[in-house]
Amino acid sequence: MGIMSFLRERMGTILVAIIGLALFAFIAGEVITYGKSFMGGDRNTLGEVAGEKIAYDDYMKTVKQGTENFMQQSGQTSLTPQITEYVQENAWNQSISTVILNKEMDKVAVAVGADEIQSMISGPNPDPQIVQYFGDPKTGKLDMVRLNGFLRELQNAKPTDDRLIQWTAFMEPKIEQRRREKYFALVHNGLYVNSLEAKDSYEAKGKLAKFTYVQLPYSSIPDNKVTLTDDDYQTYYNEHKAMFKNQQELRNFEYVSFNASPSKEDTAMIKEQMVKLIPALRSSTNDSLFVQINSETKAPLVYQRKGQLEPQLDSVMFTAAPGFVYGPYVSNGSYKVAKLVDSRVGPDSVHARHILINPATAGGVDKAMAKADSIKKLIEGGRPFAEFAKNFSEDKQSGEKGGDLGTFARGAMVPAFEEVAFNGKPGDMKIVTSQFGVHLINVISQKGSSKVAKVAIVDKPLTASGKTSSAAYAKAQAFLGNVNKDNFAQEAKKAGLPVKQANDVNGVASALPGLDNARELVKWAFTKAEKGDLVDQVYALGDQYVIAHLTKIKPEGELALEDVKEQIKPQVLTQVKAKQLHSKLEGAVNGASSIQQVAQKAGAQAVPVENIVFANPVIPGLSIEYKVIGTVFGMQPKKISKPVDGANGVYVVSLDSFINPPALTNTVREKQQISQTLLQQADNRLFDALKDKANVKDYRAKFL
Missing domain, CATH: 1.20.5 (Single alpha-helices involved in coiled-coils or other helix-helix interfaces)
Incomplete structure (x- = not known):
C-alpha cells in the first residue's frame, strides 16, 4: 500500500x-x-579514393572551371543537362586521377626540382604560354629583359600581391603536369618488346592461310523453337561471371509521363501576340529599348556578318532595306519577329589593345571612367600605351603584352567592346563600359571587308498556358492517386499510357529516355527510394509530369543472376543453339575423310577461303571470328577440326596450306611499331588498373 x-x-x-x-x-x-x-567531413565528402576523401567544395570548383572553359570554347551562355553531366563526369574523373596519381608519384618520389622549374620559365625550351606572355611580337621569341624584370618584381612582392597570387596559380598546374610527365616517362621506359614478340607480330600480319569451312548458322534455328531453362542461364552466368561486375550502383525504374507541352491554342495565342507587336517594332525609333522591354531574350544589338544569323534571317536580311520586318517565325522553341535596323560594309577582323579598369577598386564606375580618361590623355600626350596597360590593367594576361589582344573576328568580344573595335577606325582610342569593367580601347588595325547587318530580334517562348499545365497535372495527380507499386502496369494500360523503361541509370544521370531534365527524379531513385517504391509526388520535368516506380537496384560489385537475366538472354539463346548445332556437326565429322563429306552429312556447303591473316580474323562475307581463325592457325594441313562455336554459327574447318612471309630482316622497325602501340595504350591501362585498386567510392548522387 x-x-x-x-x-x-x-x-x-x-x-x-x-x-x-x-x-x-x-x-x-x-x-x-x-x-x-x-x-x-561526411556532409562535405563527395567520394573517397584509396581512403582519401574528395571534398564537395573542391569538386565544385573543378566543375565551375570546366563549365567556364566549355562555355568560352563553345560560345554558349548556358549548358544542356547532357553537357552539364559531361562536365561533371570530367571533373569527377579529374578529381580521381589527381588523388591516384599523386599517391603513386609520392611512392616513387617523383618531384620537379628548382632547376627544372627555372628551365620551364627561362630555359632553352620555355613553356609556350611563357613565350606568349613575355615574347617579342616581332621575333616570336622570349623577351628575357621583360621576363626577368617581372620575376624581380615578384621576389619583392607581398604574399597578398595579386600578381604573385596569379603567377602561383599559373605555375602550379604546369609544375604538376611536368611531374606527371616524369612519372609516365618512368612507366614508358619500363616497356620492352623482345625479338620473339617482333617475329610473332610480323607473322601474324604476313602469314596467309588457305582453308575450307562448313558453317551451321545460329539463325538456322528459330528463336521460338528454343526453350531456355534455369540451368541454361546459370551455366552461362557461371562461365562469364567476370563480365557482370558493376563498377557503380545502378537502378532501373519505369515511368509514365503526362504531356504539358503547349497546345495548338497556346501556340496560336503566342503567335497572335507576336503579330500585334509588328507595327510597334516597325515604327520603333529605339530598337534596343524595344527589345529590352518586349523580348524574353535581352540580347544586345550588334552587327553580324552573313552566316552568324540564324538560317531564316541569314537568307533575307542581307538583301533587305533597313526597317524590314520578318516574322513571326518559329526558332529554338520560340516565336520570333526580327527587324533589320541597319546594314553596312565593315571589317572582318580587328587588331586592338585595351586597358581594363575595375570599378570596384577604383571607387565606382564614374571614378573608373575618370581614371581611364586621365590615362587616355597621358597616352595622347606621348606616354606609351603598353606602360599603362602593364601597370594599371586588370586584364593581366593582355597587360603583360602591352594590352595587346591580337586580331579577332566578330563575335569574339562583348557587344560594347565590339561596337568600338569594328565601327571605329584605326587609331581610335575610346572608353566604353562592359560587364567586365571600364575599357580604354585602342584600335590598331582592321582587315577585310564584308556586309554586316544589325538585327533586332523579339522572342517569346512557346510555353504552355496555365490551363494546359493544370489539365496535365490534374491527370497525373489522378493517376498517382489510383496507382500503387503492384498495379503500375495495369493502371497505365487502363489510362492508355505507355510505360517507359529507364534501365541501368547511374546516380548522377541528368537525362533519361524522353526526359532531358530528369535530375530530380534520378535523385529520388537514389536517395529516397527502395526497390518497389512508387514516387510520393508528381515530378515536373520540363514539359512533362512524371510518375515513376523503382523496379530494380543493381549494387556495386558482382551482380546476381536475376539482375542480368534479361540482359544475357540473347547470349544464352545462342549458347543453347550452339549445343544443338555442335552435336549435329560432331556427327557429321565422325567418320568423314574430307571437309566436303562433313558438309554433305551436315546438309551445308564447304566454302573455300584464302589469304586470311591471324592479325585480321575476318571470314569474307561474314564477320570477325576469333575462335575460328585461331583454330585455323593452330592446325596442321589436311586435318579436319572439331566443331568450333563461333560468333555467327558453329564451324568445322580444314586447313589447306600456309604461305609464310619472307624472313624478317628489320626486327628494329617491327619492335618500334609494337612499342608505339604499347605506348598509346599504356597510360589508360595503367590508370584503369590503379583506379580498380583504389576502391573508389562515389557519393555524388546525394549532392548533385
Missing part, C-alpha cells in the same frame, strides 16, 4: 522525468550522430 500510495502521489513527476530522459537520449543521439558526420 505504501509503494502504491507513493507512486500515485508522484506519478506526474515520474512521467515528466521519464519523458525528459527519453528526449535527452534522443537528442543526444542525434547530436552525437550529427557530430560524427560533421567532424568526419
